[in-house]
Every structure is written in structure tokens, then in C-alpha cells.
Amino acid sequence: MNLREQFDVPVPTIVLAEGEFGETGGKTANGVVMHSEVFDARAVVDTETAGRTPADVLDKPDAPDIPIVASVEQALDEAPEAEALVIGVAPAGGDLPDAWVSDIEDAIRAGCDVVSGLHVFLSEQDRWRDLADEHGVRLFDVRKPPADDDLRVGDGSVDEVDADVVLTLGTDCAVGKRTTTFELYRTARDAGLDASWVATGQTGIMVGAHEGVVVDRVPADFTAGVVEDMVAAVGADHDLVFVEGQASLTHRAYSGVTLSILHGAWPDAVVLADDPDRTGRTHFESFRVDGVEKEARLIEDLSDANVVAVSTWGDPAVERERHDLPVANVYDEGGSTELLTEVREGLGSAPATAGRQDVGDR
Known part of the structure; x- marks a missing residue:
């Protein structure tokens, strides 16, 4: 939508x-x-x-x-x-x-x-x-899923998209994935980049994503295909596509939708949103948050993307000491600009995905 x-x-x-x-x-x-x-x-x-x-x-x-x-x-x-x-x-x-x-x-x-x-x-x-x-x-x-005729399984056609694709994932639910995605998009537009974004939740659709679906209303078999179609549609008209993720790969309740988004978007780079003070999962206090390192390792094991930066709720200086990754806080002044710089550097150093160009080369 x-x-x-x-x-x-x-x-x-x-x-x-x-x-x-x-x-x-x-x-x-x-x-x-x-x-x-x-x-x-x-x-x-x-x-x-x-x-x-x-x-x-x-x-x-x-x-x-x-x-x-x-x-x-x-x-x-x-x-x-x-x-x-x-x-x-x-x-x-x-x-x-x-x-x-x-x-x-x-x-x-x-x-x-x-x-x-x-x-x-x-x-x-x-x-x-x-x-x-x-x-x-x-x-x-906005929660209405696509019509049955518009549903399909993922087939890897997203590999043909020329745009660079950046996916925001997280270490838990409600850690700022949508906000991080939007701030990266807005900062990229302000910097003169031909940027766009794809939403996977209702807030993103209402905020104004170029394409969006409430992904938890899509039958599981078709989630990756729906995400592929949205990324392909937006990537056909823009050089840089930011994609909003959901939940986390280590979340026992919701990891299925996270993996479907990862495989459907098949990103060139991933930004990982994290609340460093959270130990128990939102609404699932008996489940422990597994942290940045485990989440990043799973993302890189299950895709061809690198985790290029962490979007933190905490103090970036403190979090840089904890993680071997660039860190920025989009709520800080200049934080989204710093995060976008890390994303662009990560895209420039990543191996080229088939059919895609690096935004830094345009």
C-alpha cells in the first residue's frame, strides 16, 4: 500500500x-x-x-x-x-x-x-x-493483506534490483527499527540521494512509505515474496531503498517473520537497532534478549549482507566499546547523519550483489 x-x-x-x-x-x-x-x-x-x-x-x-x-x-x-x-x-x-x-x-x-x-x-x-x-x-x-492473486512465494527475483537495499533489523521488538529506517531515509533525501523506503508495519504505511504491507497479516509462505515485490517496485524508481524490519531472528515468538523479511529484501547491508539496557523481551519477559553479537552473526549466516552499523538507544561512545561495529543514536543531534555515513561506507566496501550498484559510486 x-x-x-x-x-x-x-x-x-x-x-x-x-x-x-x-x-x-x-x-x-x-x-x-x-x-x-x-x-x-x-x-x-x-x-x-x-x-x-x-x-x-x-x-x-x-x-x-x-x-x-x-x-x-x-x-x-x-x-x-x-x-x-x-x-x-x-x-x-x-x-x-x-x-x-x-x-x-x-x-x-x-x-x-x-x-x-x-x-x-x-x-x-x-x-x-x-x-x-x-x-x-x-x-x-492499512492492515488489510494483499489480495490472494497478488501473493506468491519468494523466487530470488529481488537479486535483479539495481538499487542498493538496506534493511533495518533489531535485537528485539520495539527497539526503533521503523524510526531508524525513516531517519535514514529522510537524512539520505536531505543529502541529495535518490532514496526511498518500504514499510512492513502499519505505522510506516501511515508515515508515508513508498510501499508497505502489514507483514504479520500475510500468510507465512508468501511473506518473502510480498517483500520481494515491494523492494523491486520501489527499487525500479530509486537508487537506494531502506526496508523496515520486524522483531528479531533470536525471538522465539516472531523470528519467522524476521527471516522472511531478510530473505525477501535480500539486502546489501543491514543496520541493527538495539536497546542496550533491555534484558527481557518486550511482552515476553521470560525470554532473554540475546544481544548484538549473536543477532549480527545470525543475520550474516542467513544472508549475503553485512551488519554495517548499530542504531542504539544508548550512549554511542559506550556502545562502541562493547561492539566491534560503528554505532550511532538517531535521537542525538547529528546521529542519523553519522549512521548514514556508516551505511554508505558499508555499501561501498561490500561485495557487489548481482545486478546492483553501490550508491557511493553514483
Whole structure:
């Protein structure tokens, strides 16, 4: 899915983040407010943080100065120019909370397209389709997997892509893979490189990836093929493709999707995201985090790529002492530039993959 092609970007938007703005459960809403190149957030709906500022809630001084209110009705008063509602929270259990129904109805009646990250698909329910048709708006369910006719097993065709492919993987879930991928892409674009990126989760799609799919909704046999198709489509038009990874190869619950992304993207280089203070896995405290060295060794054993740098949450100077790899923190000033420099150097020194060129040679 490429939402850039569906809107006259950036589109003025209301972000529904009920009960989760600034929290892990609201990471999609947080990402859209901070980073989206498709949706220009004009108001946030969250009863828990209403009246505060995004800079305060997100602890980001550069967050946009927009109101946080308690309802879509109030958001429309603050931002009557809004043309879209982004549902940036997916509640546990997957269902649409009853309390959100009137908010979504208000947005549709005001002429807003609805972009949903819910596990249930609004576009497949008559009541929402009928209401959207009545008011001339569109429903986008970003978690919807590709149609069956678009699914295939991986066949190695990604090897023919001329672009350099850089995959961001991690030592655990929720260690900044999407943020690292986006920051590398944005920094590369700012440096004048013909860069693009591929998302494998809903936040990346809403932020504005050039292609994306919520990969955990794709049947396992076809995950590598779907990733191959996205990388090939984006790589046909750009010199440098950054790909968002998921989970980690050492994660007993989710390693299957990680390996499928690695094999589908078949990258020229890998950046490894890591939280050095984490010992137990997020939501799986009984599982231990295995660390940078083991993760990097598995990545290099299971692909032809080298791990060229670590994207850390910690102090880069301290982490460089621990690992025999370049380290940078994209949250530090100049950190994403430093990380991109390491990526470009890694691409320049890596053996050329069949059919590909090195970005440093262009």
C-alpha cells in the first residue's frame, strides 16, 4: 500500500489516539504526528492527555504545536480544514471500541476520509461502507493483506534490483527499527540521494512509505515474496531503498517473520537497532534478549549482507566499546547523519550483489 498515491499530500488530518497518545500502544499515532509525510496532523483526540501539548506528551521539543482534545467534534472545531481521520491505536482484542463509533461517524459526516489501523476492517462492514458512500469519503484499512492473486512465494527475483537495499533489523521488538529506517531515509533525501523506503508495519504505511504491507497479516509462505515485490517496485524508481524490519531472528515468538523479511529484501547491508539496557523481551519477559553479537552473526549466516552499523538507544561512545561495529543514536543531534555515513561506507566496501550498484559510486 502506498498512501502517497491516494492523497494530495500533505493532507490536513485529525489523529485519533484515544487513551494511548505518548504511550507504546499509541506508537502509530505518535509516529504520524511526528513524522508523517502524508498526513499533516492538525489535532489529536485523546481524553487522557487533552489540554496538554504534543511536545509535553511525547517529550519531543520539536513536536508540532497542535491541540489535544477529547473528541473528534472538538477537533473539527479546532481544525475545520481536516480532510482525513487517522485511527492511530489498535486496541487489545482487535475490536472497534463502542466509545469510538460516534467519533468516526462525526469525521465521516464532516467529509473526512478514514485511515484505520484497526484489526477489524471498516471497509468490509456495511454500516461503514454505506455511511462513507453517503458522504463521499473513502475508507482505508492499512492492515488489510494483499489480495490472494497478488501473493506468491519468494523466487530470488529481488537479486535483479539495481538499487542498493538496506534493511533495518533489531535485537528485539520495539527497539526503533521503523524510526531508524525513516531517519535514514529522510537524512539520505536531505543529502541529495535518490532514496526511498518500504514499510512492513502499519505505522510506516501511515508515515508515508513508498510501499508497505502489514507483514504479520500475510500468510507465512508468501511473506518473502510480498517483500520481494515491494523492494523491486520501489527499487525500479530509486537508487537506494531502506526496508523496515520486524522483531528479531533470536525471538522465539516472531523470528519467522524476521527471516522472511531478510530473505525477501535480500539486502546489501543491514543496520541493527538495539536497546542496550533491555534484558527481557518486550511482552515476553521470560525470554532473554540475546544481544548484538549473536543477532549480527545470525543475520550474516542467513544472508549475503553485512551488519554495517548499530542504531542504539544508548550512549554511542559506550556502545562502541562493547561492539566491534560503528554505532550511532538517531535521537542525538547529528546521529542519523553519522549512521548514514556508516551505511554508505558499508555499501561501498561490500561485495557487489548481482545486478546492483553501490550508491557511493553514483
